[in-house]
Every structure is written in C-alpha cells, then in structure tokens.
Amino acid sequence: MNMIAITPLLDKNSRSPLYLQLYHYVRKEIETGSLSAEQSLPSIRQLAQHLGISKNTVEAAYGQLVAEGYVASRERGGYRVQPLDELIPPHPADSHVPDANNRARLEKQKKPEFDFRYGDIAFDRFPHSIWRSCMTEALSSNPLDVLGYGDPFGHLGLREEIARYVYQSRGVDCAADQIYICAGTQHAISMLVQLLELQTSVIAMEEPGYDGVKTVFRHLGCALQPIGIAHDGIDVEQLQDAAGRAKAVYVTPSHQFPLGMVMPVQKRLRLLQWAAEHDRFIIEDDYDSEFRYNSAPIPALKALDTHDRVIYTGTFSKSFLPGVRLSYTILPSKLLDQVRRKLGSYSQASSPIIQQAVWIFMKQGHFARHVRRMRRVYQIRHKTLIDAIRNQFGDRARVIGDSSGMHLLLDVPGMGTEQLMELAESSGCRVYSPAKHWNEPKNCPPSYVMIGFGGLSEQQLKDGVKRLKKAWLNL
Ligand SMILES: Cc1ncc(COP(=O)(O)O)c(C=O)c1O
Numbered sequence: 001m002n003m004i005a006i007t008p009l010l011d012k013n014s015r016s017p018l019y020l021q022l023y024h025y026v027r028k029e030i031e032t033g034s035l036s037a038e039q040s041l042p043s044i045r046q047l048a049q050h051l052g053i054s055k056n057t058v059e060a061a062y063g064q065l066v067a068e069g070y071v072a073s074r075e076r077g078g079y080r081v082q083p084l085d086e087l088i089p090p091h092p093a094d095s096h097v098p099d100a101n102n103r104a105r106l107e108k109q110k111k112p113e114f115d116f117r118y119g120d121i122a123f124d125r126f127p128h129s130i131w132r133s134c135m136t137e138a139l140s141s142n143p144l145d146v147l148g149y150g151d152p153f154g155h156l157g158l159r160e161e162i163a164r165y166v167y168q169s170r171g172v173d174c175a176a177d178q179i180y181i182c183a184g185t186q187h188a189i190s191m192l193v194q195l196l197e198l199q200t201s202v203i204a205m206e207e208p209g210y211d212g213v214k215t216v217f218r219h220l221g222c223a224l225q226p227i228g229i230a231h232d233g234i235d236v237e238q239l240q241d242a243a244g245r246a247k248a249v250y251v252t253p254s255h256q257f258p259l260g261m262v263m264p265v266q267k268r269l270r271l272l273q274w275a276a277e278h279d280r281f282i283i284e285d286d287y288d289s290e291f292r293y294n295s296a297p298i299p300a301l302k303a304l305d306t307h308d309r310v311i312y313t314g315t316f317s318k319s320f321l322p323g324v325r326l327s328y329t330i331l332p333s334k335l336l337d338q339v340r341r342k343l344g345s346y347s348q349a350s351s352p353i354i355q356q357a358v359w360i361f362m363k364q365g366h367f368a369r370h371v372r373r374m375r376r377v378y379q380i381r382h383k384t385l386i387d388a389i390r391n392q393f394g395d396r397a398r399v400i401g402d403s404s405g406m407h408l409l410l411d412v413p414g415m416g417t418e419q420l421m422e423l424a425e426s427s428g429c430r431v432y433s434p435a436k437h438w439n440e441p442k443n444c445p446p447s448y449v450m451i452g453f454g455g456l457s458e459q460q461l462k463d464g465v466k467r468l469k470k471a472w473l474n475l
Contacts, residue, residue, distance in 0.1 A: 114464030120455025154181025233263035260401015
C-alpha cells in the first residue's frame, strides 16, 4: 500500500475530532474509487507514524470504517477495503422510494397483482371527499395565510392541533412553539443535522435501522455507530460503550424498524438516563405509533423526558397520507433559541396550502376520527395476514414483529431472500428484501423478506399469501 494514498490534511484546531477527519477522508477515498476493493490499508502503527498522530486516533478511525462496512479487519491483523457494492442493497428498492434506475426498471416491469409494498396505506379507505373539501377551503382561505412562504416553523394553527394530538395520543406535553413542521422524516433529520451542527458527529443508530434516515445522516457527513438490537429494542449496554463518541442516538422505540419490537418502559427510562448522564440527545422516530394492535400503547419516550433530551419526530405518512409530505419535530426547550436563530434564514419547506388543509382536517375532528377508523382497518388487515400466514405455512414460516405497524418480516427457513423474491414475482406477488436496513446487507438473515400490508384488502391478503405458499413451497 502506497502510504501517499492516505495523506489527509488534518486540522488539529477543528471542532471535529482527528479520528473523524481521518475516517471521513478514507471513506471518501473509498467512495470515489481512489482506494479500491481488496486494497490493504497501512497498519495502524505505520499510518500513525506517517501522519504524526496517535495510534488511538488511527484505531478509532479504522474502527468506525469497520463498523460501517467500508473496511474489514483481517484475522491476522491488517485492514482491507471492502467492495462498495456490498454496502448497496442487492435488490430493487424494497421501499416506497425507488431510486432513478430502479424506478425506470420497475416501471418497465409488469405491475404485480399483489404488491406487498411497505409504505402503501389503505387508499381505498381514505376519506377522499372530505379531504377534497378541506383542500378547497384551504385554497379559498385568506391569501396572506396560504399564498406566501409561511412561518419558518410551520403553520401555527396546525402546530397547535399537533400539540393537542400528541398530548392525547402519545402523552407528550409540549407547546406549539416547540413544534417545527417538516416535509417528511428525511427532511426533519436533515434539518436537525444542520440546525444542531451534527455534520461531523458520530450518531449511534439501531442495527438494523431505517435506511431512509441512515442515508441522510451519511450523506450529510455524520459517522454512524451501529448499536445492536436486543429482544426489547436497542442494546443500552452497547450504547453505554459508545457514549464517549456518539453525540446522539436515533431510535424507533414504539416499533423498532424493521424488526418490530416495542421497547418496554423500563428500558425507555434507562435510555433517558443514558442521555442525561452523558449529556446526549435521543432522536425518537415515532413513525407509526397510531397502529398498535395487541396491547395498550406505551407513552412516547418524549412523554417521559424529564431531562429535556428527546427530539421527537412524527409523520403524517402513515396516519394520514404519504402524499402530503408532512411531518413534525418536537424540540427540547433547551434547543429552541439555537434553532430559532438558525431557522431565521430558512424558508418553511412544506406548502402552506397543504398545511392549512391538514389544519382544517384536524380542527374539524376528521383526523382523530380517521385515525380511529384506520386503526380498526389495519388491525383487521394485520390479523388477516397473520392468520393467512399461519394457515398456509404453519411452522414453515416465522413472522417477526407482529404487534403493530404496517409491515412485518417473514422468515422462510431453507430459502434465500433473492429466491423468495423471484418465486413470488413469477407468481404475481412482489415481496421485498429488508437487507438495506442492515449496515452490511450481508448480515441480514438470508431467508428474510419484508411484507407491507397497509395497501392490500383482506381478500387480496388472503389470496396473495396463498400464491406465496404455492410459489415457495410448491404446494
Ligand atoms: C422508521 C420510519 N420512519 C419514518 C418513516 C416515514 O417517513 P416520511 O415521513 O418521510 O414519509 C418511515 C416509513 O415510511 C419509517 O419506516
């Protein structure tokens, strides 16, 4: 290995620690192809000497690269660059957000009869005419309210309605001025990174964890520290070990994504204690908490946050419509001044017209009614799907994460994800690989597929599962 290949300009006076500067440099070299797959990196000692920095610094940078799968450490010592395509999901996008190439490919593909796509909601049960009238009313509102840029924090009336809603449904007691409206969860995460200046920080992240936010963190320059998942959510012991490095942790306590467990209240308290003890923030993504089927809802982490350490994000994508591209962030009071100062230079990203219409929808009581009705709809769809899987597959398939939400994982031992997807496709069904939610996709158990059920009727779920059985078990 030519040592010149790793000669970053390290700035000892920067706010970003040296190991992160080195990590970012090597990561970029790998991403741009300057360091290619299978190339060996210099030993820790050699590089430390070459750059005039401590071995601990190089070790920490290498450790981060290994944790994120850019580099593998070899048994007999030494580090080797990993092929980049191992970091990229091996299958067509399994989410509702196909990338440009995949979209072109998917459009060419025949639309499957039964698409178990995660992200679809029950459009057939959506109150289209009420929503249309809210939109019409919004359009004829005072032009000053809806035709300009709007408040940088978002529509005040909507924020007041959200404050009421999260108090009633999630136990979160907050003022409207703590709420910042965003255009979806990825936008919320991206704004948080910018407003809280996390660009060069380490963020602890559930492993596996939601690829949608992982991508945003990565693209903005954050280093990710994967933290394993125990049977009851993120492993707090592992998080303790990461406390020295990670500035914040991203979690989905009410429905771990993608594995589906719910974090019990004792663990929530330990997580909060971790944040308070180490002066860290927790980003709580409460994306589908409306839809719990088998037990009483547990209050959000934010509801238990006596130390003012939780940044809460909620979305209208599941409870209402993904198409409104509307989400909300509840900020700890201690961050408000900082955020307010910075937000002065940003325009609000979501449309004032849409915000006005959603405000009207909430104010007139339609939203609470809609969520109640949809909970029932999804509960029935969920039960129908689980029953169908049990009836058709018996013990030849195992459901993972079956207590809430609008997706589950299915483990079909003895078969591979790719094979399962192909066989499903040839029988008119589309199921998805969850692998991209693993930091290294190859760590995703080989026989898992991801199944979304929000967009399929009961009959479609029953018929679809029957088809899957025929395709997979040849029965
Ligand atoms: C973990 C998680 N968070 C958030 C979202 C919603 O994101 P958005 O608000 O951008 O639609 C999803 C999925 O759609 C998700 O799986």
